[in-house]
Structures are given as C-alpha cells and as structure tokens.
Amino acid sequence: MAVTEAPCDLSYCKMRGIVSVLTAFIKERKMGLNDLISKLVSNPHICHHSEVDFLKIDENQNEELDEDELLNPMCLTFPRSSLAEELAIKPSDFDYLKIIGKGSFGKVLLARHRDSNEYYAVKVLQKKIILKKKEQKHIMAERSVLMKNIKHPFLVGLHFSFQTTDKLYFVLDYVNGGELFYHLQRERVFLEPRARFYAAEIASALGYLHSLHIVYRDLKPENILLASTGHIVLTDFGLCKEGLAPTGTTTTFCGTPEYLAPEVLQKQAYDRTVDWWCLGSVLYEMLYGLPPFYSRNTAEMYNNILNKPLILKPNVSNSGRELLEGLLQKDRTKRLGVKDDFMELKCHTFFSPINWDDLMARKITPPYIPSVSGPTDLRHFDPEFTHLPVTSSLCNTDGLLVTSSIKEAAGAFPGFSYGPTDGFM
Numbered sequence: 419m420a421v422t423e424a425p426c427d428l429s430y431c432k433m434r435g436i437v438s439v440l441t442a443f444i445k446e447r448k449m450g451l452n453d454l455i456s457k458l459v460s461n462p463h464i465c466h467h468s469e470v471d472f473l474k475i476d477e478n479q480n481e482e483l484d485e486d487e488l489l490n491p492m493c494l495t496f497p498r499s500s501l502a503e504e505l506a507i508k509p510s511d512f513d514y515l516k517i518i519g520k521g522s523f524g525k526v527l528l529a530r531h532r533d534s535n536e537y538y539a540v541k542v543l544q545k546k547i548i549l550k551k552k553e554q555k556h557i558m559a560e561r562s563v564l565m566k567n568i569k570h571p572f573l574v575g576l577h578f579s580f581q582t583t584d585k586l587y588f589v590l591d592y593v594n595g596g597e598l599f600y601h602l603q604r605e606r607v608f609l610e611p612r613a614r615f616y617a618a619e620i621a622s623a624l625g626y627l628h629s630l631h632i633v634y635r636d637l638k639p640e641n642i643l644l645a646s647t648g649h650i651v652l653t654d655f656g657l658c659k660e661g662l663a664p665t666g667t668t669t670t671f672c673g674t675p676e677y678l679a680p681e682v683l684q685k686q687a688y689d690r691t692v693d694w695w696c697l698g699s700v701l702y703e704m705l706y707g708l709p710p711f712y713s714r715n716t717a718e719m720y721n722n723i724l725n726k727p728l729i730l731k732p733n734v735s736n737s738g739r740e741l742l743e744g745l746l747q748k749d750r751t752k753r754l755g756v757k758d759d760f761m762e763l764k765c766h767t768f769f770s771p772i773n774w775d776d777l778m779a780r781k782i783t784p785p786y787i788p789s790v791s792g793p794t795d796l797r798h799f800d801p802e803f804t805h806l807p808v809t810s811s812l813c814n815t816d817g818l819l820v821t822s823s824i825k826e827a828a829g830a831f832p833g834f835s836y837g838p839t840d841g842f843m
Contacts, residue, residue: 525806
C-alpha cells in the first residue's frame with residue numbers, strides 16, 4: 419500500500435499541544451514498563467528465560483522525556499514492549515453486564531472477564547470530573563489503601579487498576595448480597611445478635627486499617643456490603659487518611675452528615691477515634707432504626723450531634739447501651755478506643771459472645787444469608803441502578819481525539835495502574 423504525504427498546516431503551538439499529550443502518554447507507558455522490568459529482575463529465574471533475556475535495565479530509564487525531543491522523530495527510541503502489552507489490562511477485556519452503583523465520579527458495573535469468565539465489580543471513574551472537583555488525592559489514596567489490603571476478610575479486594583486517557587478503572591471483588599443500608603431499609607432494625615455480629619466484623623476491619631495507620635472516616639451503611647455468604651465487606655476508601663500514627667491528628671472536614679463526629683463538625687483536630695464514633699452511629703442505627711442524632715433538617719442534626727444528650731431506649735441490653743455510650747462519647751479524649759484502639763472494643767462485655775479468632779477465620783455462621791442464585795442475581799441491588807443502560811462509551815477504549823481536557827487528564831494520574839504479573843487473582 420502506497421503512502422502519500424499530505425501537506426501539514428499544523429502551527430508550532432498546535433504541535434506543542436499534541437506533543438504534550440504524547441509526552442504524558444509515553445511517560446505513563448514507560449512507567450508501566452519500568453515496573454514490569456523491575457518485577458522481572460527481582461525474579462532471576464524468569465530473567466534467564468530465553469523469551470525475556472532481551473531485558474536490560476537502563477540507568478537513565480527514569481529520566482524525563484523532553485518535549486523538544488518529541489518534536490524531532492529522530493531522537494525517539496522505543497523499547498521492545500510486547501511482554502508488557504501481553505500483561506496489560508484494558509476495558510475491552512471485560513463484558514459489562516449491569517450498572518450496580520453510581521457515585522459522584524462515575525459508576526460501578528458488574529463485569530465478566532472474557533478469558534477467565536470470573537465476575538468483578540469494575541468501578542469506572544471520569545477523570546475530567548475528578549479534576550474539576552480537585553479530588554485527585556482522594557482517588558490516589560483509595561488506590562493506595564486498596565493496594566495495602568493484604569487479604570483481610572472484611573475489606574474489599576483490588577485485583578487490577580488501569581486507566582485510559584479519560585477514565586480510571588478499579589477491578590474489585592464482586593459482592594452481591596446488597597448494602598447494609600438496603601437490608602436496614604427493608605427490615606427497619608436488626609435483633610441484637612445480628613447487630614453484634616456485623617459490628618464485630620466492622621470493628622475488626624477498622625482495627626486492621628488503624629494498624630496500617632489508616633483512618634477510614636466514612637463508615638455508613640451504604641459502604642458496608644454483605645457477601646452472598648452473609649459476612650460484611652467494607653468498601654469505598656476514597657475518604658481514607660493515610661499515615662496517621664496512633665497519636666496523630668488531622669483536620670480535613672469530610673464524611674457523611676448523619677455520621678460526623680462532633681470534633682469534625684467543629685473543625686477541630688481529630689484522630690482515629692472518629693471511626694469508633696461512626697461505628698457507634700451505625701450500631702445505633704442497626705438497633706434503633708435511625709442514626710443517633712438524626713433530623714431531616716441538617717442544621718438541627720448538626721446541633722443535635724454537638725449538644726443533644728444521647729438517648730438510649732431500654733430495648734437494648736445493658737452491655738449494648740454501655741458500648742453505645744462509650745463509642746458515642748462527644749469528647750474524643752474520653753471515647754472508647756482512645757487508649758488501646760480496637761483492643762478496647764474486643765474486651766467490651768457486649769462482644770463477650772464473639773470468638774475473635776473464629777470471626778477472623780469466618781467460622782462463625784452469619785445470622786442472615788442473602789438469597790442469591792448466582793453472580794448475575796441482582797435482587798439486592800437498587801433497581802434505580804440496575805435498570806440503567808450500560809453505554810458503550812463507559813466501557814470502550816478511548817479514541818485519540820485531542821482536546822484540552824483530555825490533554826490535562828491523560829497525565830494526571832501517574833502510577834495509577836496496577837496488576838499482578840501472574841494474571842487474574
């Protein structure tokens with residue numbers, strides 16, 4: 419096939435714009451290749467295989483690409499990257515079946531991996547919305563926390579993360595027993611043994627995050643899922659705060675109104691005990707049907723959180739009321755968990771029926787097993803989401819149309835992509 423040269427009327431300014439996109443694109447691909455090479459080098463027996471002996475670590479491989487070099491094609495050299503491409507995960511590797519959730523930055527879809535036929539929850543986020551709201555740090559924090567989850571039984575697991583020019587993708591465990599919020603709405607309250615079981619599993623997950631110096635900050639029934647086995651799975655780590663030592667504090671105002679701790683509302687410094695306040699709020703809601711200081715009027719609710727005494731009706735055991743009083747202590751310096759964190763909760767009389775070793779091993783029979791016939795049974799998801807059409811634009815690989823917003827988004831999330839080199843977990 420003959421190739422004829424077309425006249426080029428691109429201005430230098432336009433050329434620079436295109437080049438900046440290419441710079442970000444190649445830099446991202448280069449980072450991915452470097453990660454792969456590093457992993458290979460750390461496994462000498464793989465490196466000696468005849469298929470990969472071409473790999474060499476270039477001492478200058480982390481140098482920044484110069485845009486002026488890109489303007490001169492003679493300056494460009496491209497490493498052999500067929501192995502990296504074979505391991506790359508892309509949107510077209512999945513069949514997207516249903517929308518199962520929706521948030522500020524995108525949607526969560528039930529997806530089936532075409533090669534393995536495994537089902538996953540794929541969280542698809544729009545970069546331009548994240549950039550517009552200046553939420554890059556929260557998204558990268560979520561990725562970082564997901565990466566640190568070393569198979570904890572009550573935290574959602576990350577299998578892969580990858581990106582296109584305008585979207586971010588998290589490939590997560592698929593959990594189809596429904597949100598705790600959904601089951602609470604349907605049943606109004608839980609009996610105390612059931613509430614205790616969920617509270618124990620949630621506390622275990624929070625205690626594990628705290629041991630990694632992570633504060634969750636957004637515990638609410640919508641972020642607590644039930645697996646088809648009946649165990650809880652904590653999800654959505656977008657508001658987590660990393661690097662907070664046991665005595666450390668932070669001041670960022672974030673969370674969900676019904677579950678905000680008094681110190682957060684007052685914009686004071688707060689610590690990991692905000693998570694125990696939130697657990698108290700969720701436990702209260704499980705036992706009584708509404709969050710402890712709830713009002714339809716947000717201003718009134720905030721005033722209740724700050725000033726109204728905690729009201730505990732007598733249909734809960736003495737140990738249950740004592741636990742709620744300890745967790746919902748307005749003064750964080752007197753709150754249950756302020757001294758020994760999760761250990762204080764484990765030792766509380768409310769949890770005396772719980773064998774914590776059995777709980778962690780998921781040997782305790784859950785008090786409720788969601789009825790699901792299989793992975794495509796979506797009866798526990800809100801029809802508001804599942805009835806939405808799965809648009810092809812949400813899932814397809816992006817085109818190459820260069821716009822200013824795409825140019826900005828393309829390089830805004832360096833190092834986002836992640837995946838094990840041995841395929842799907």
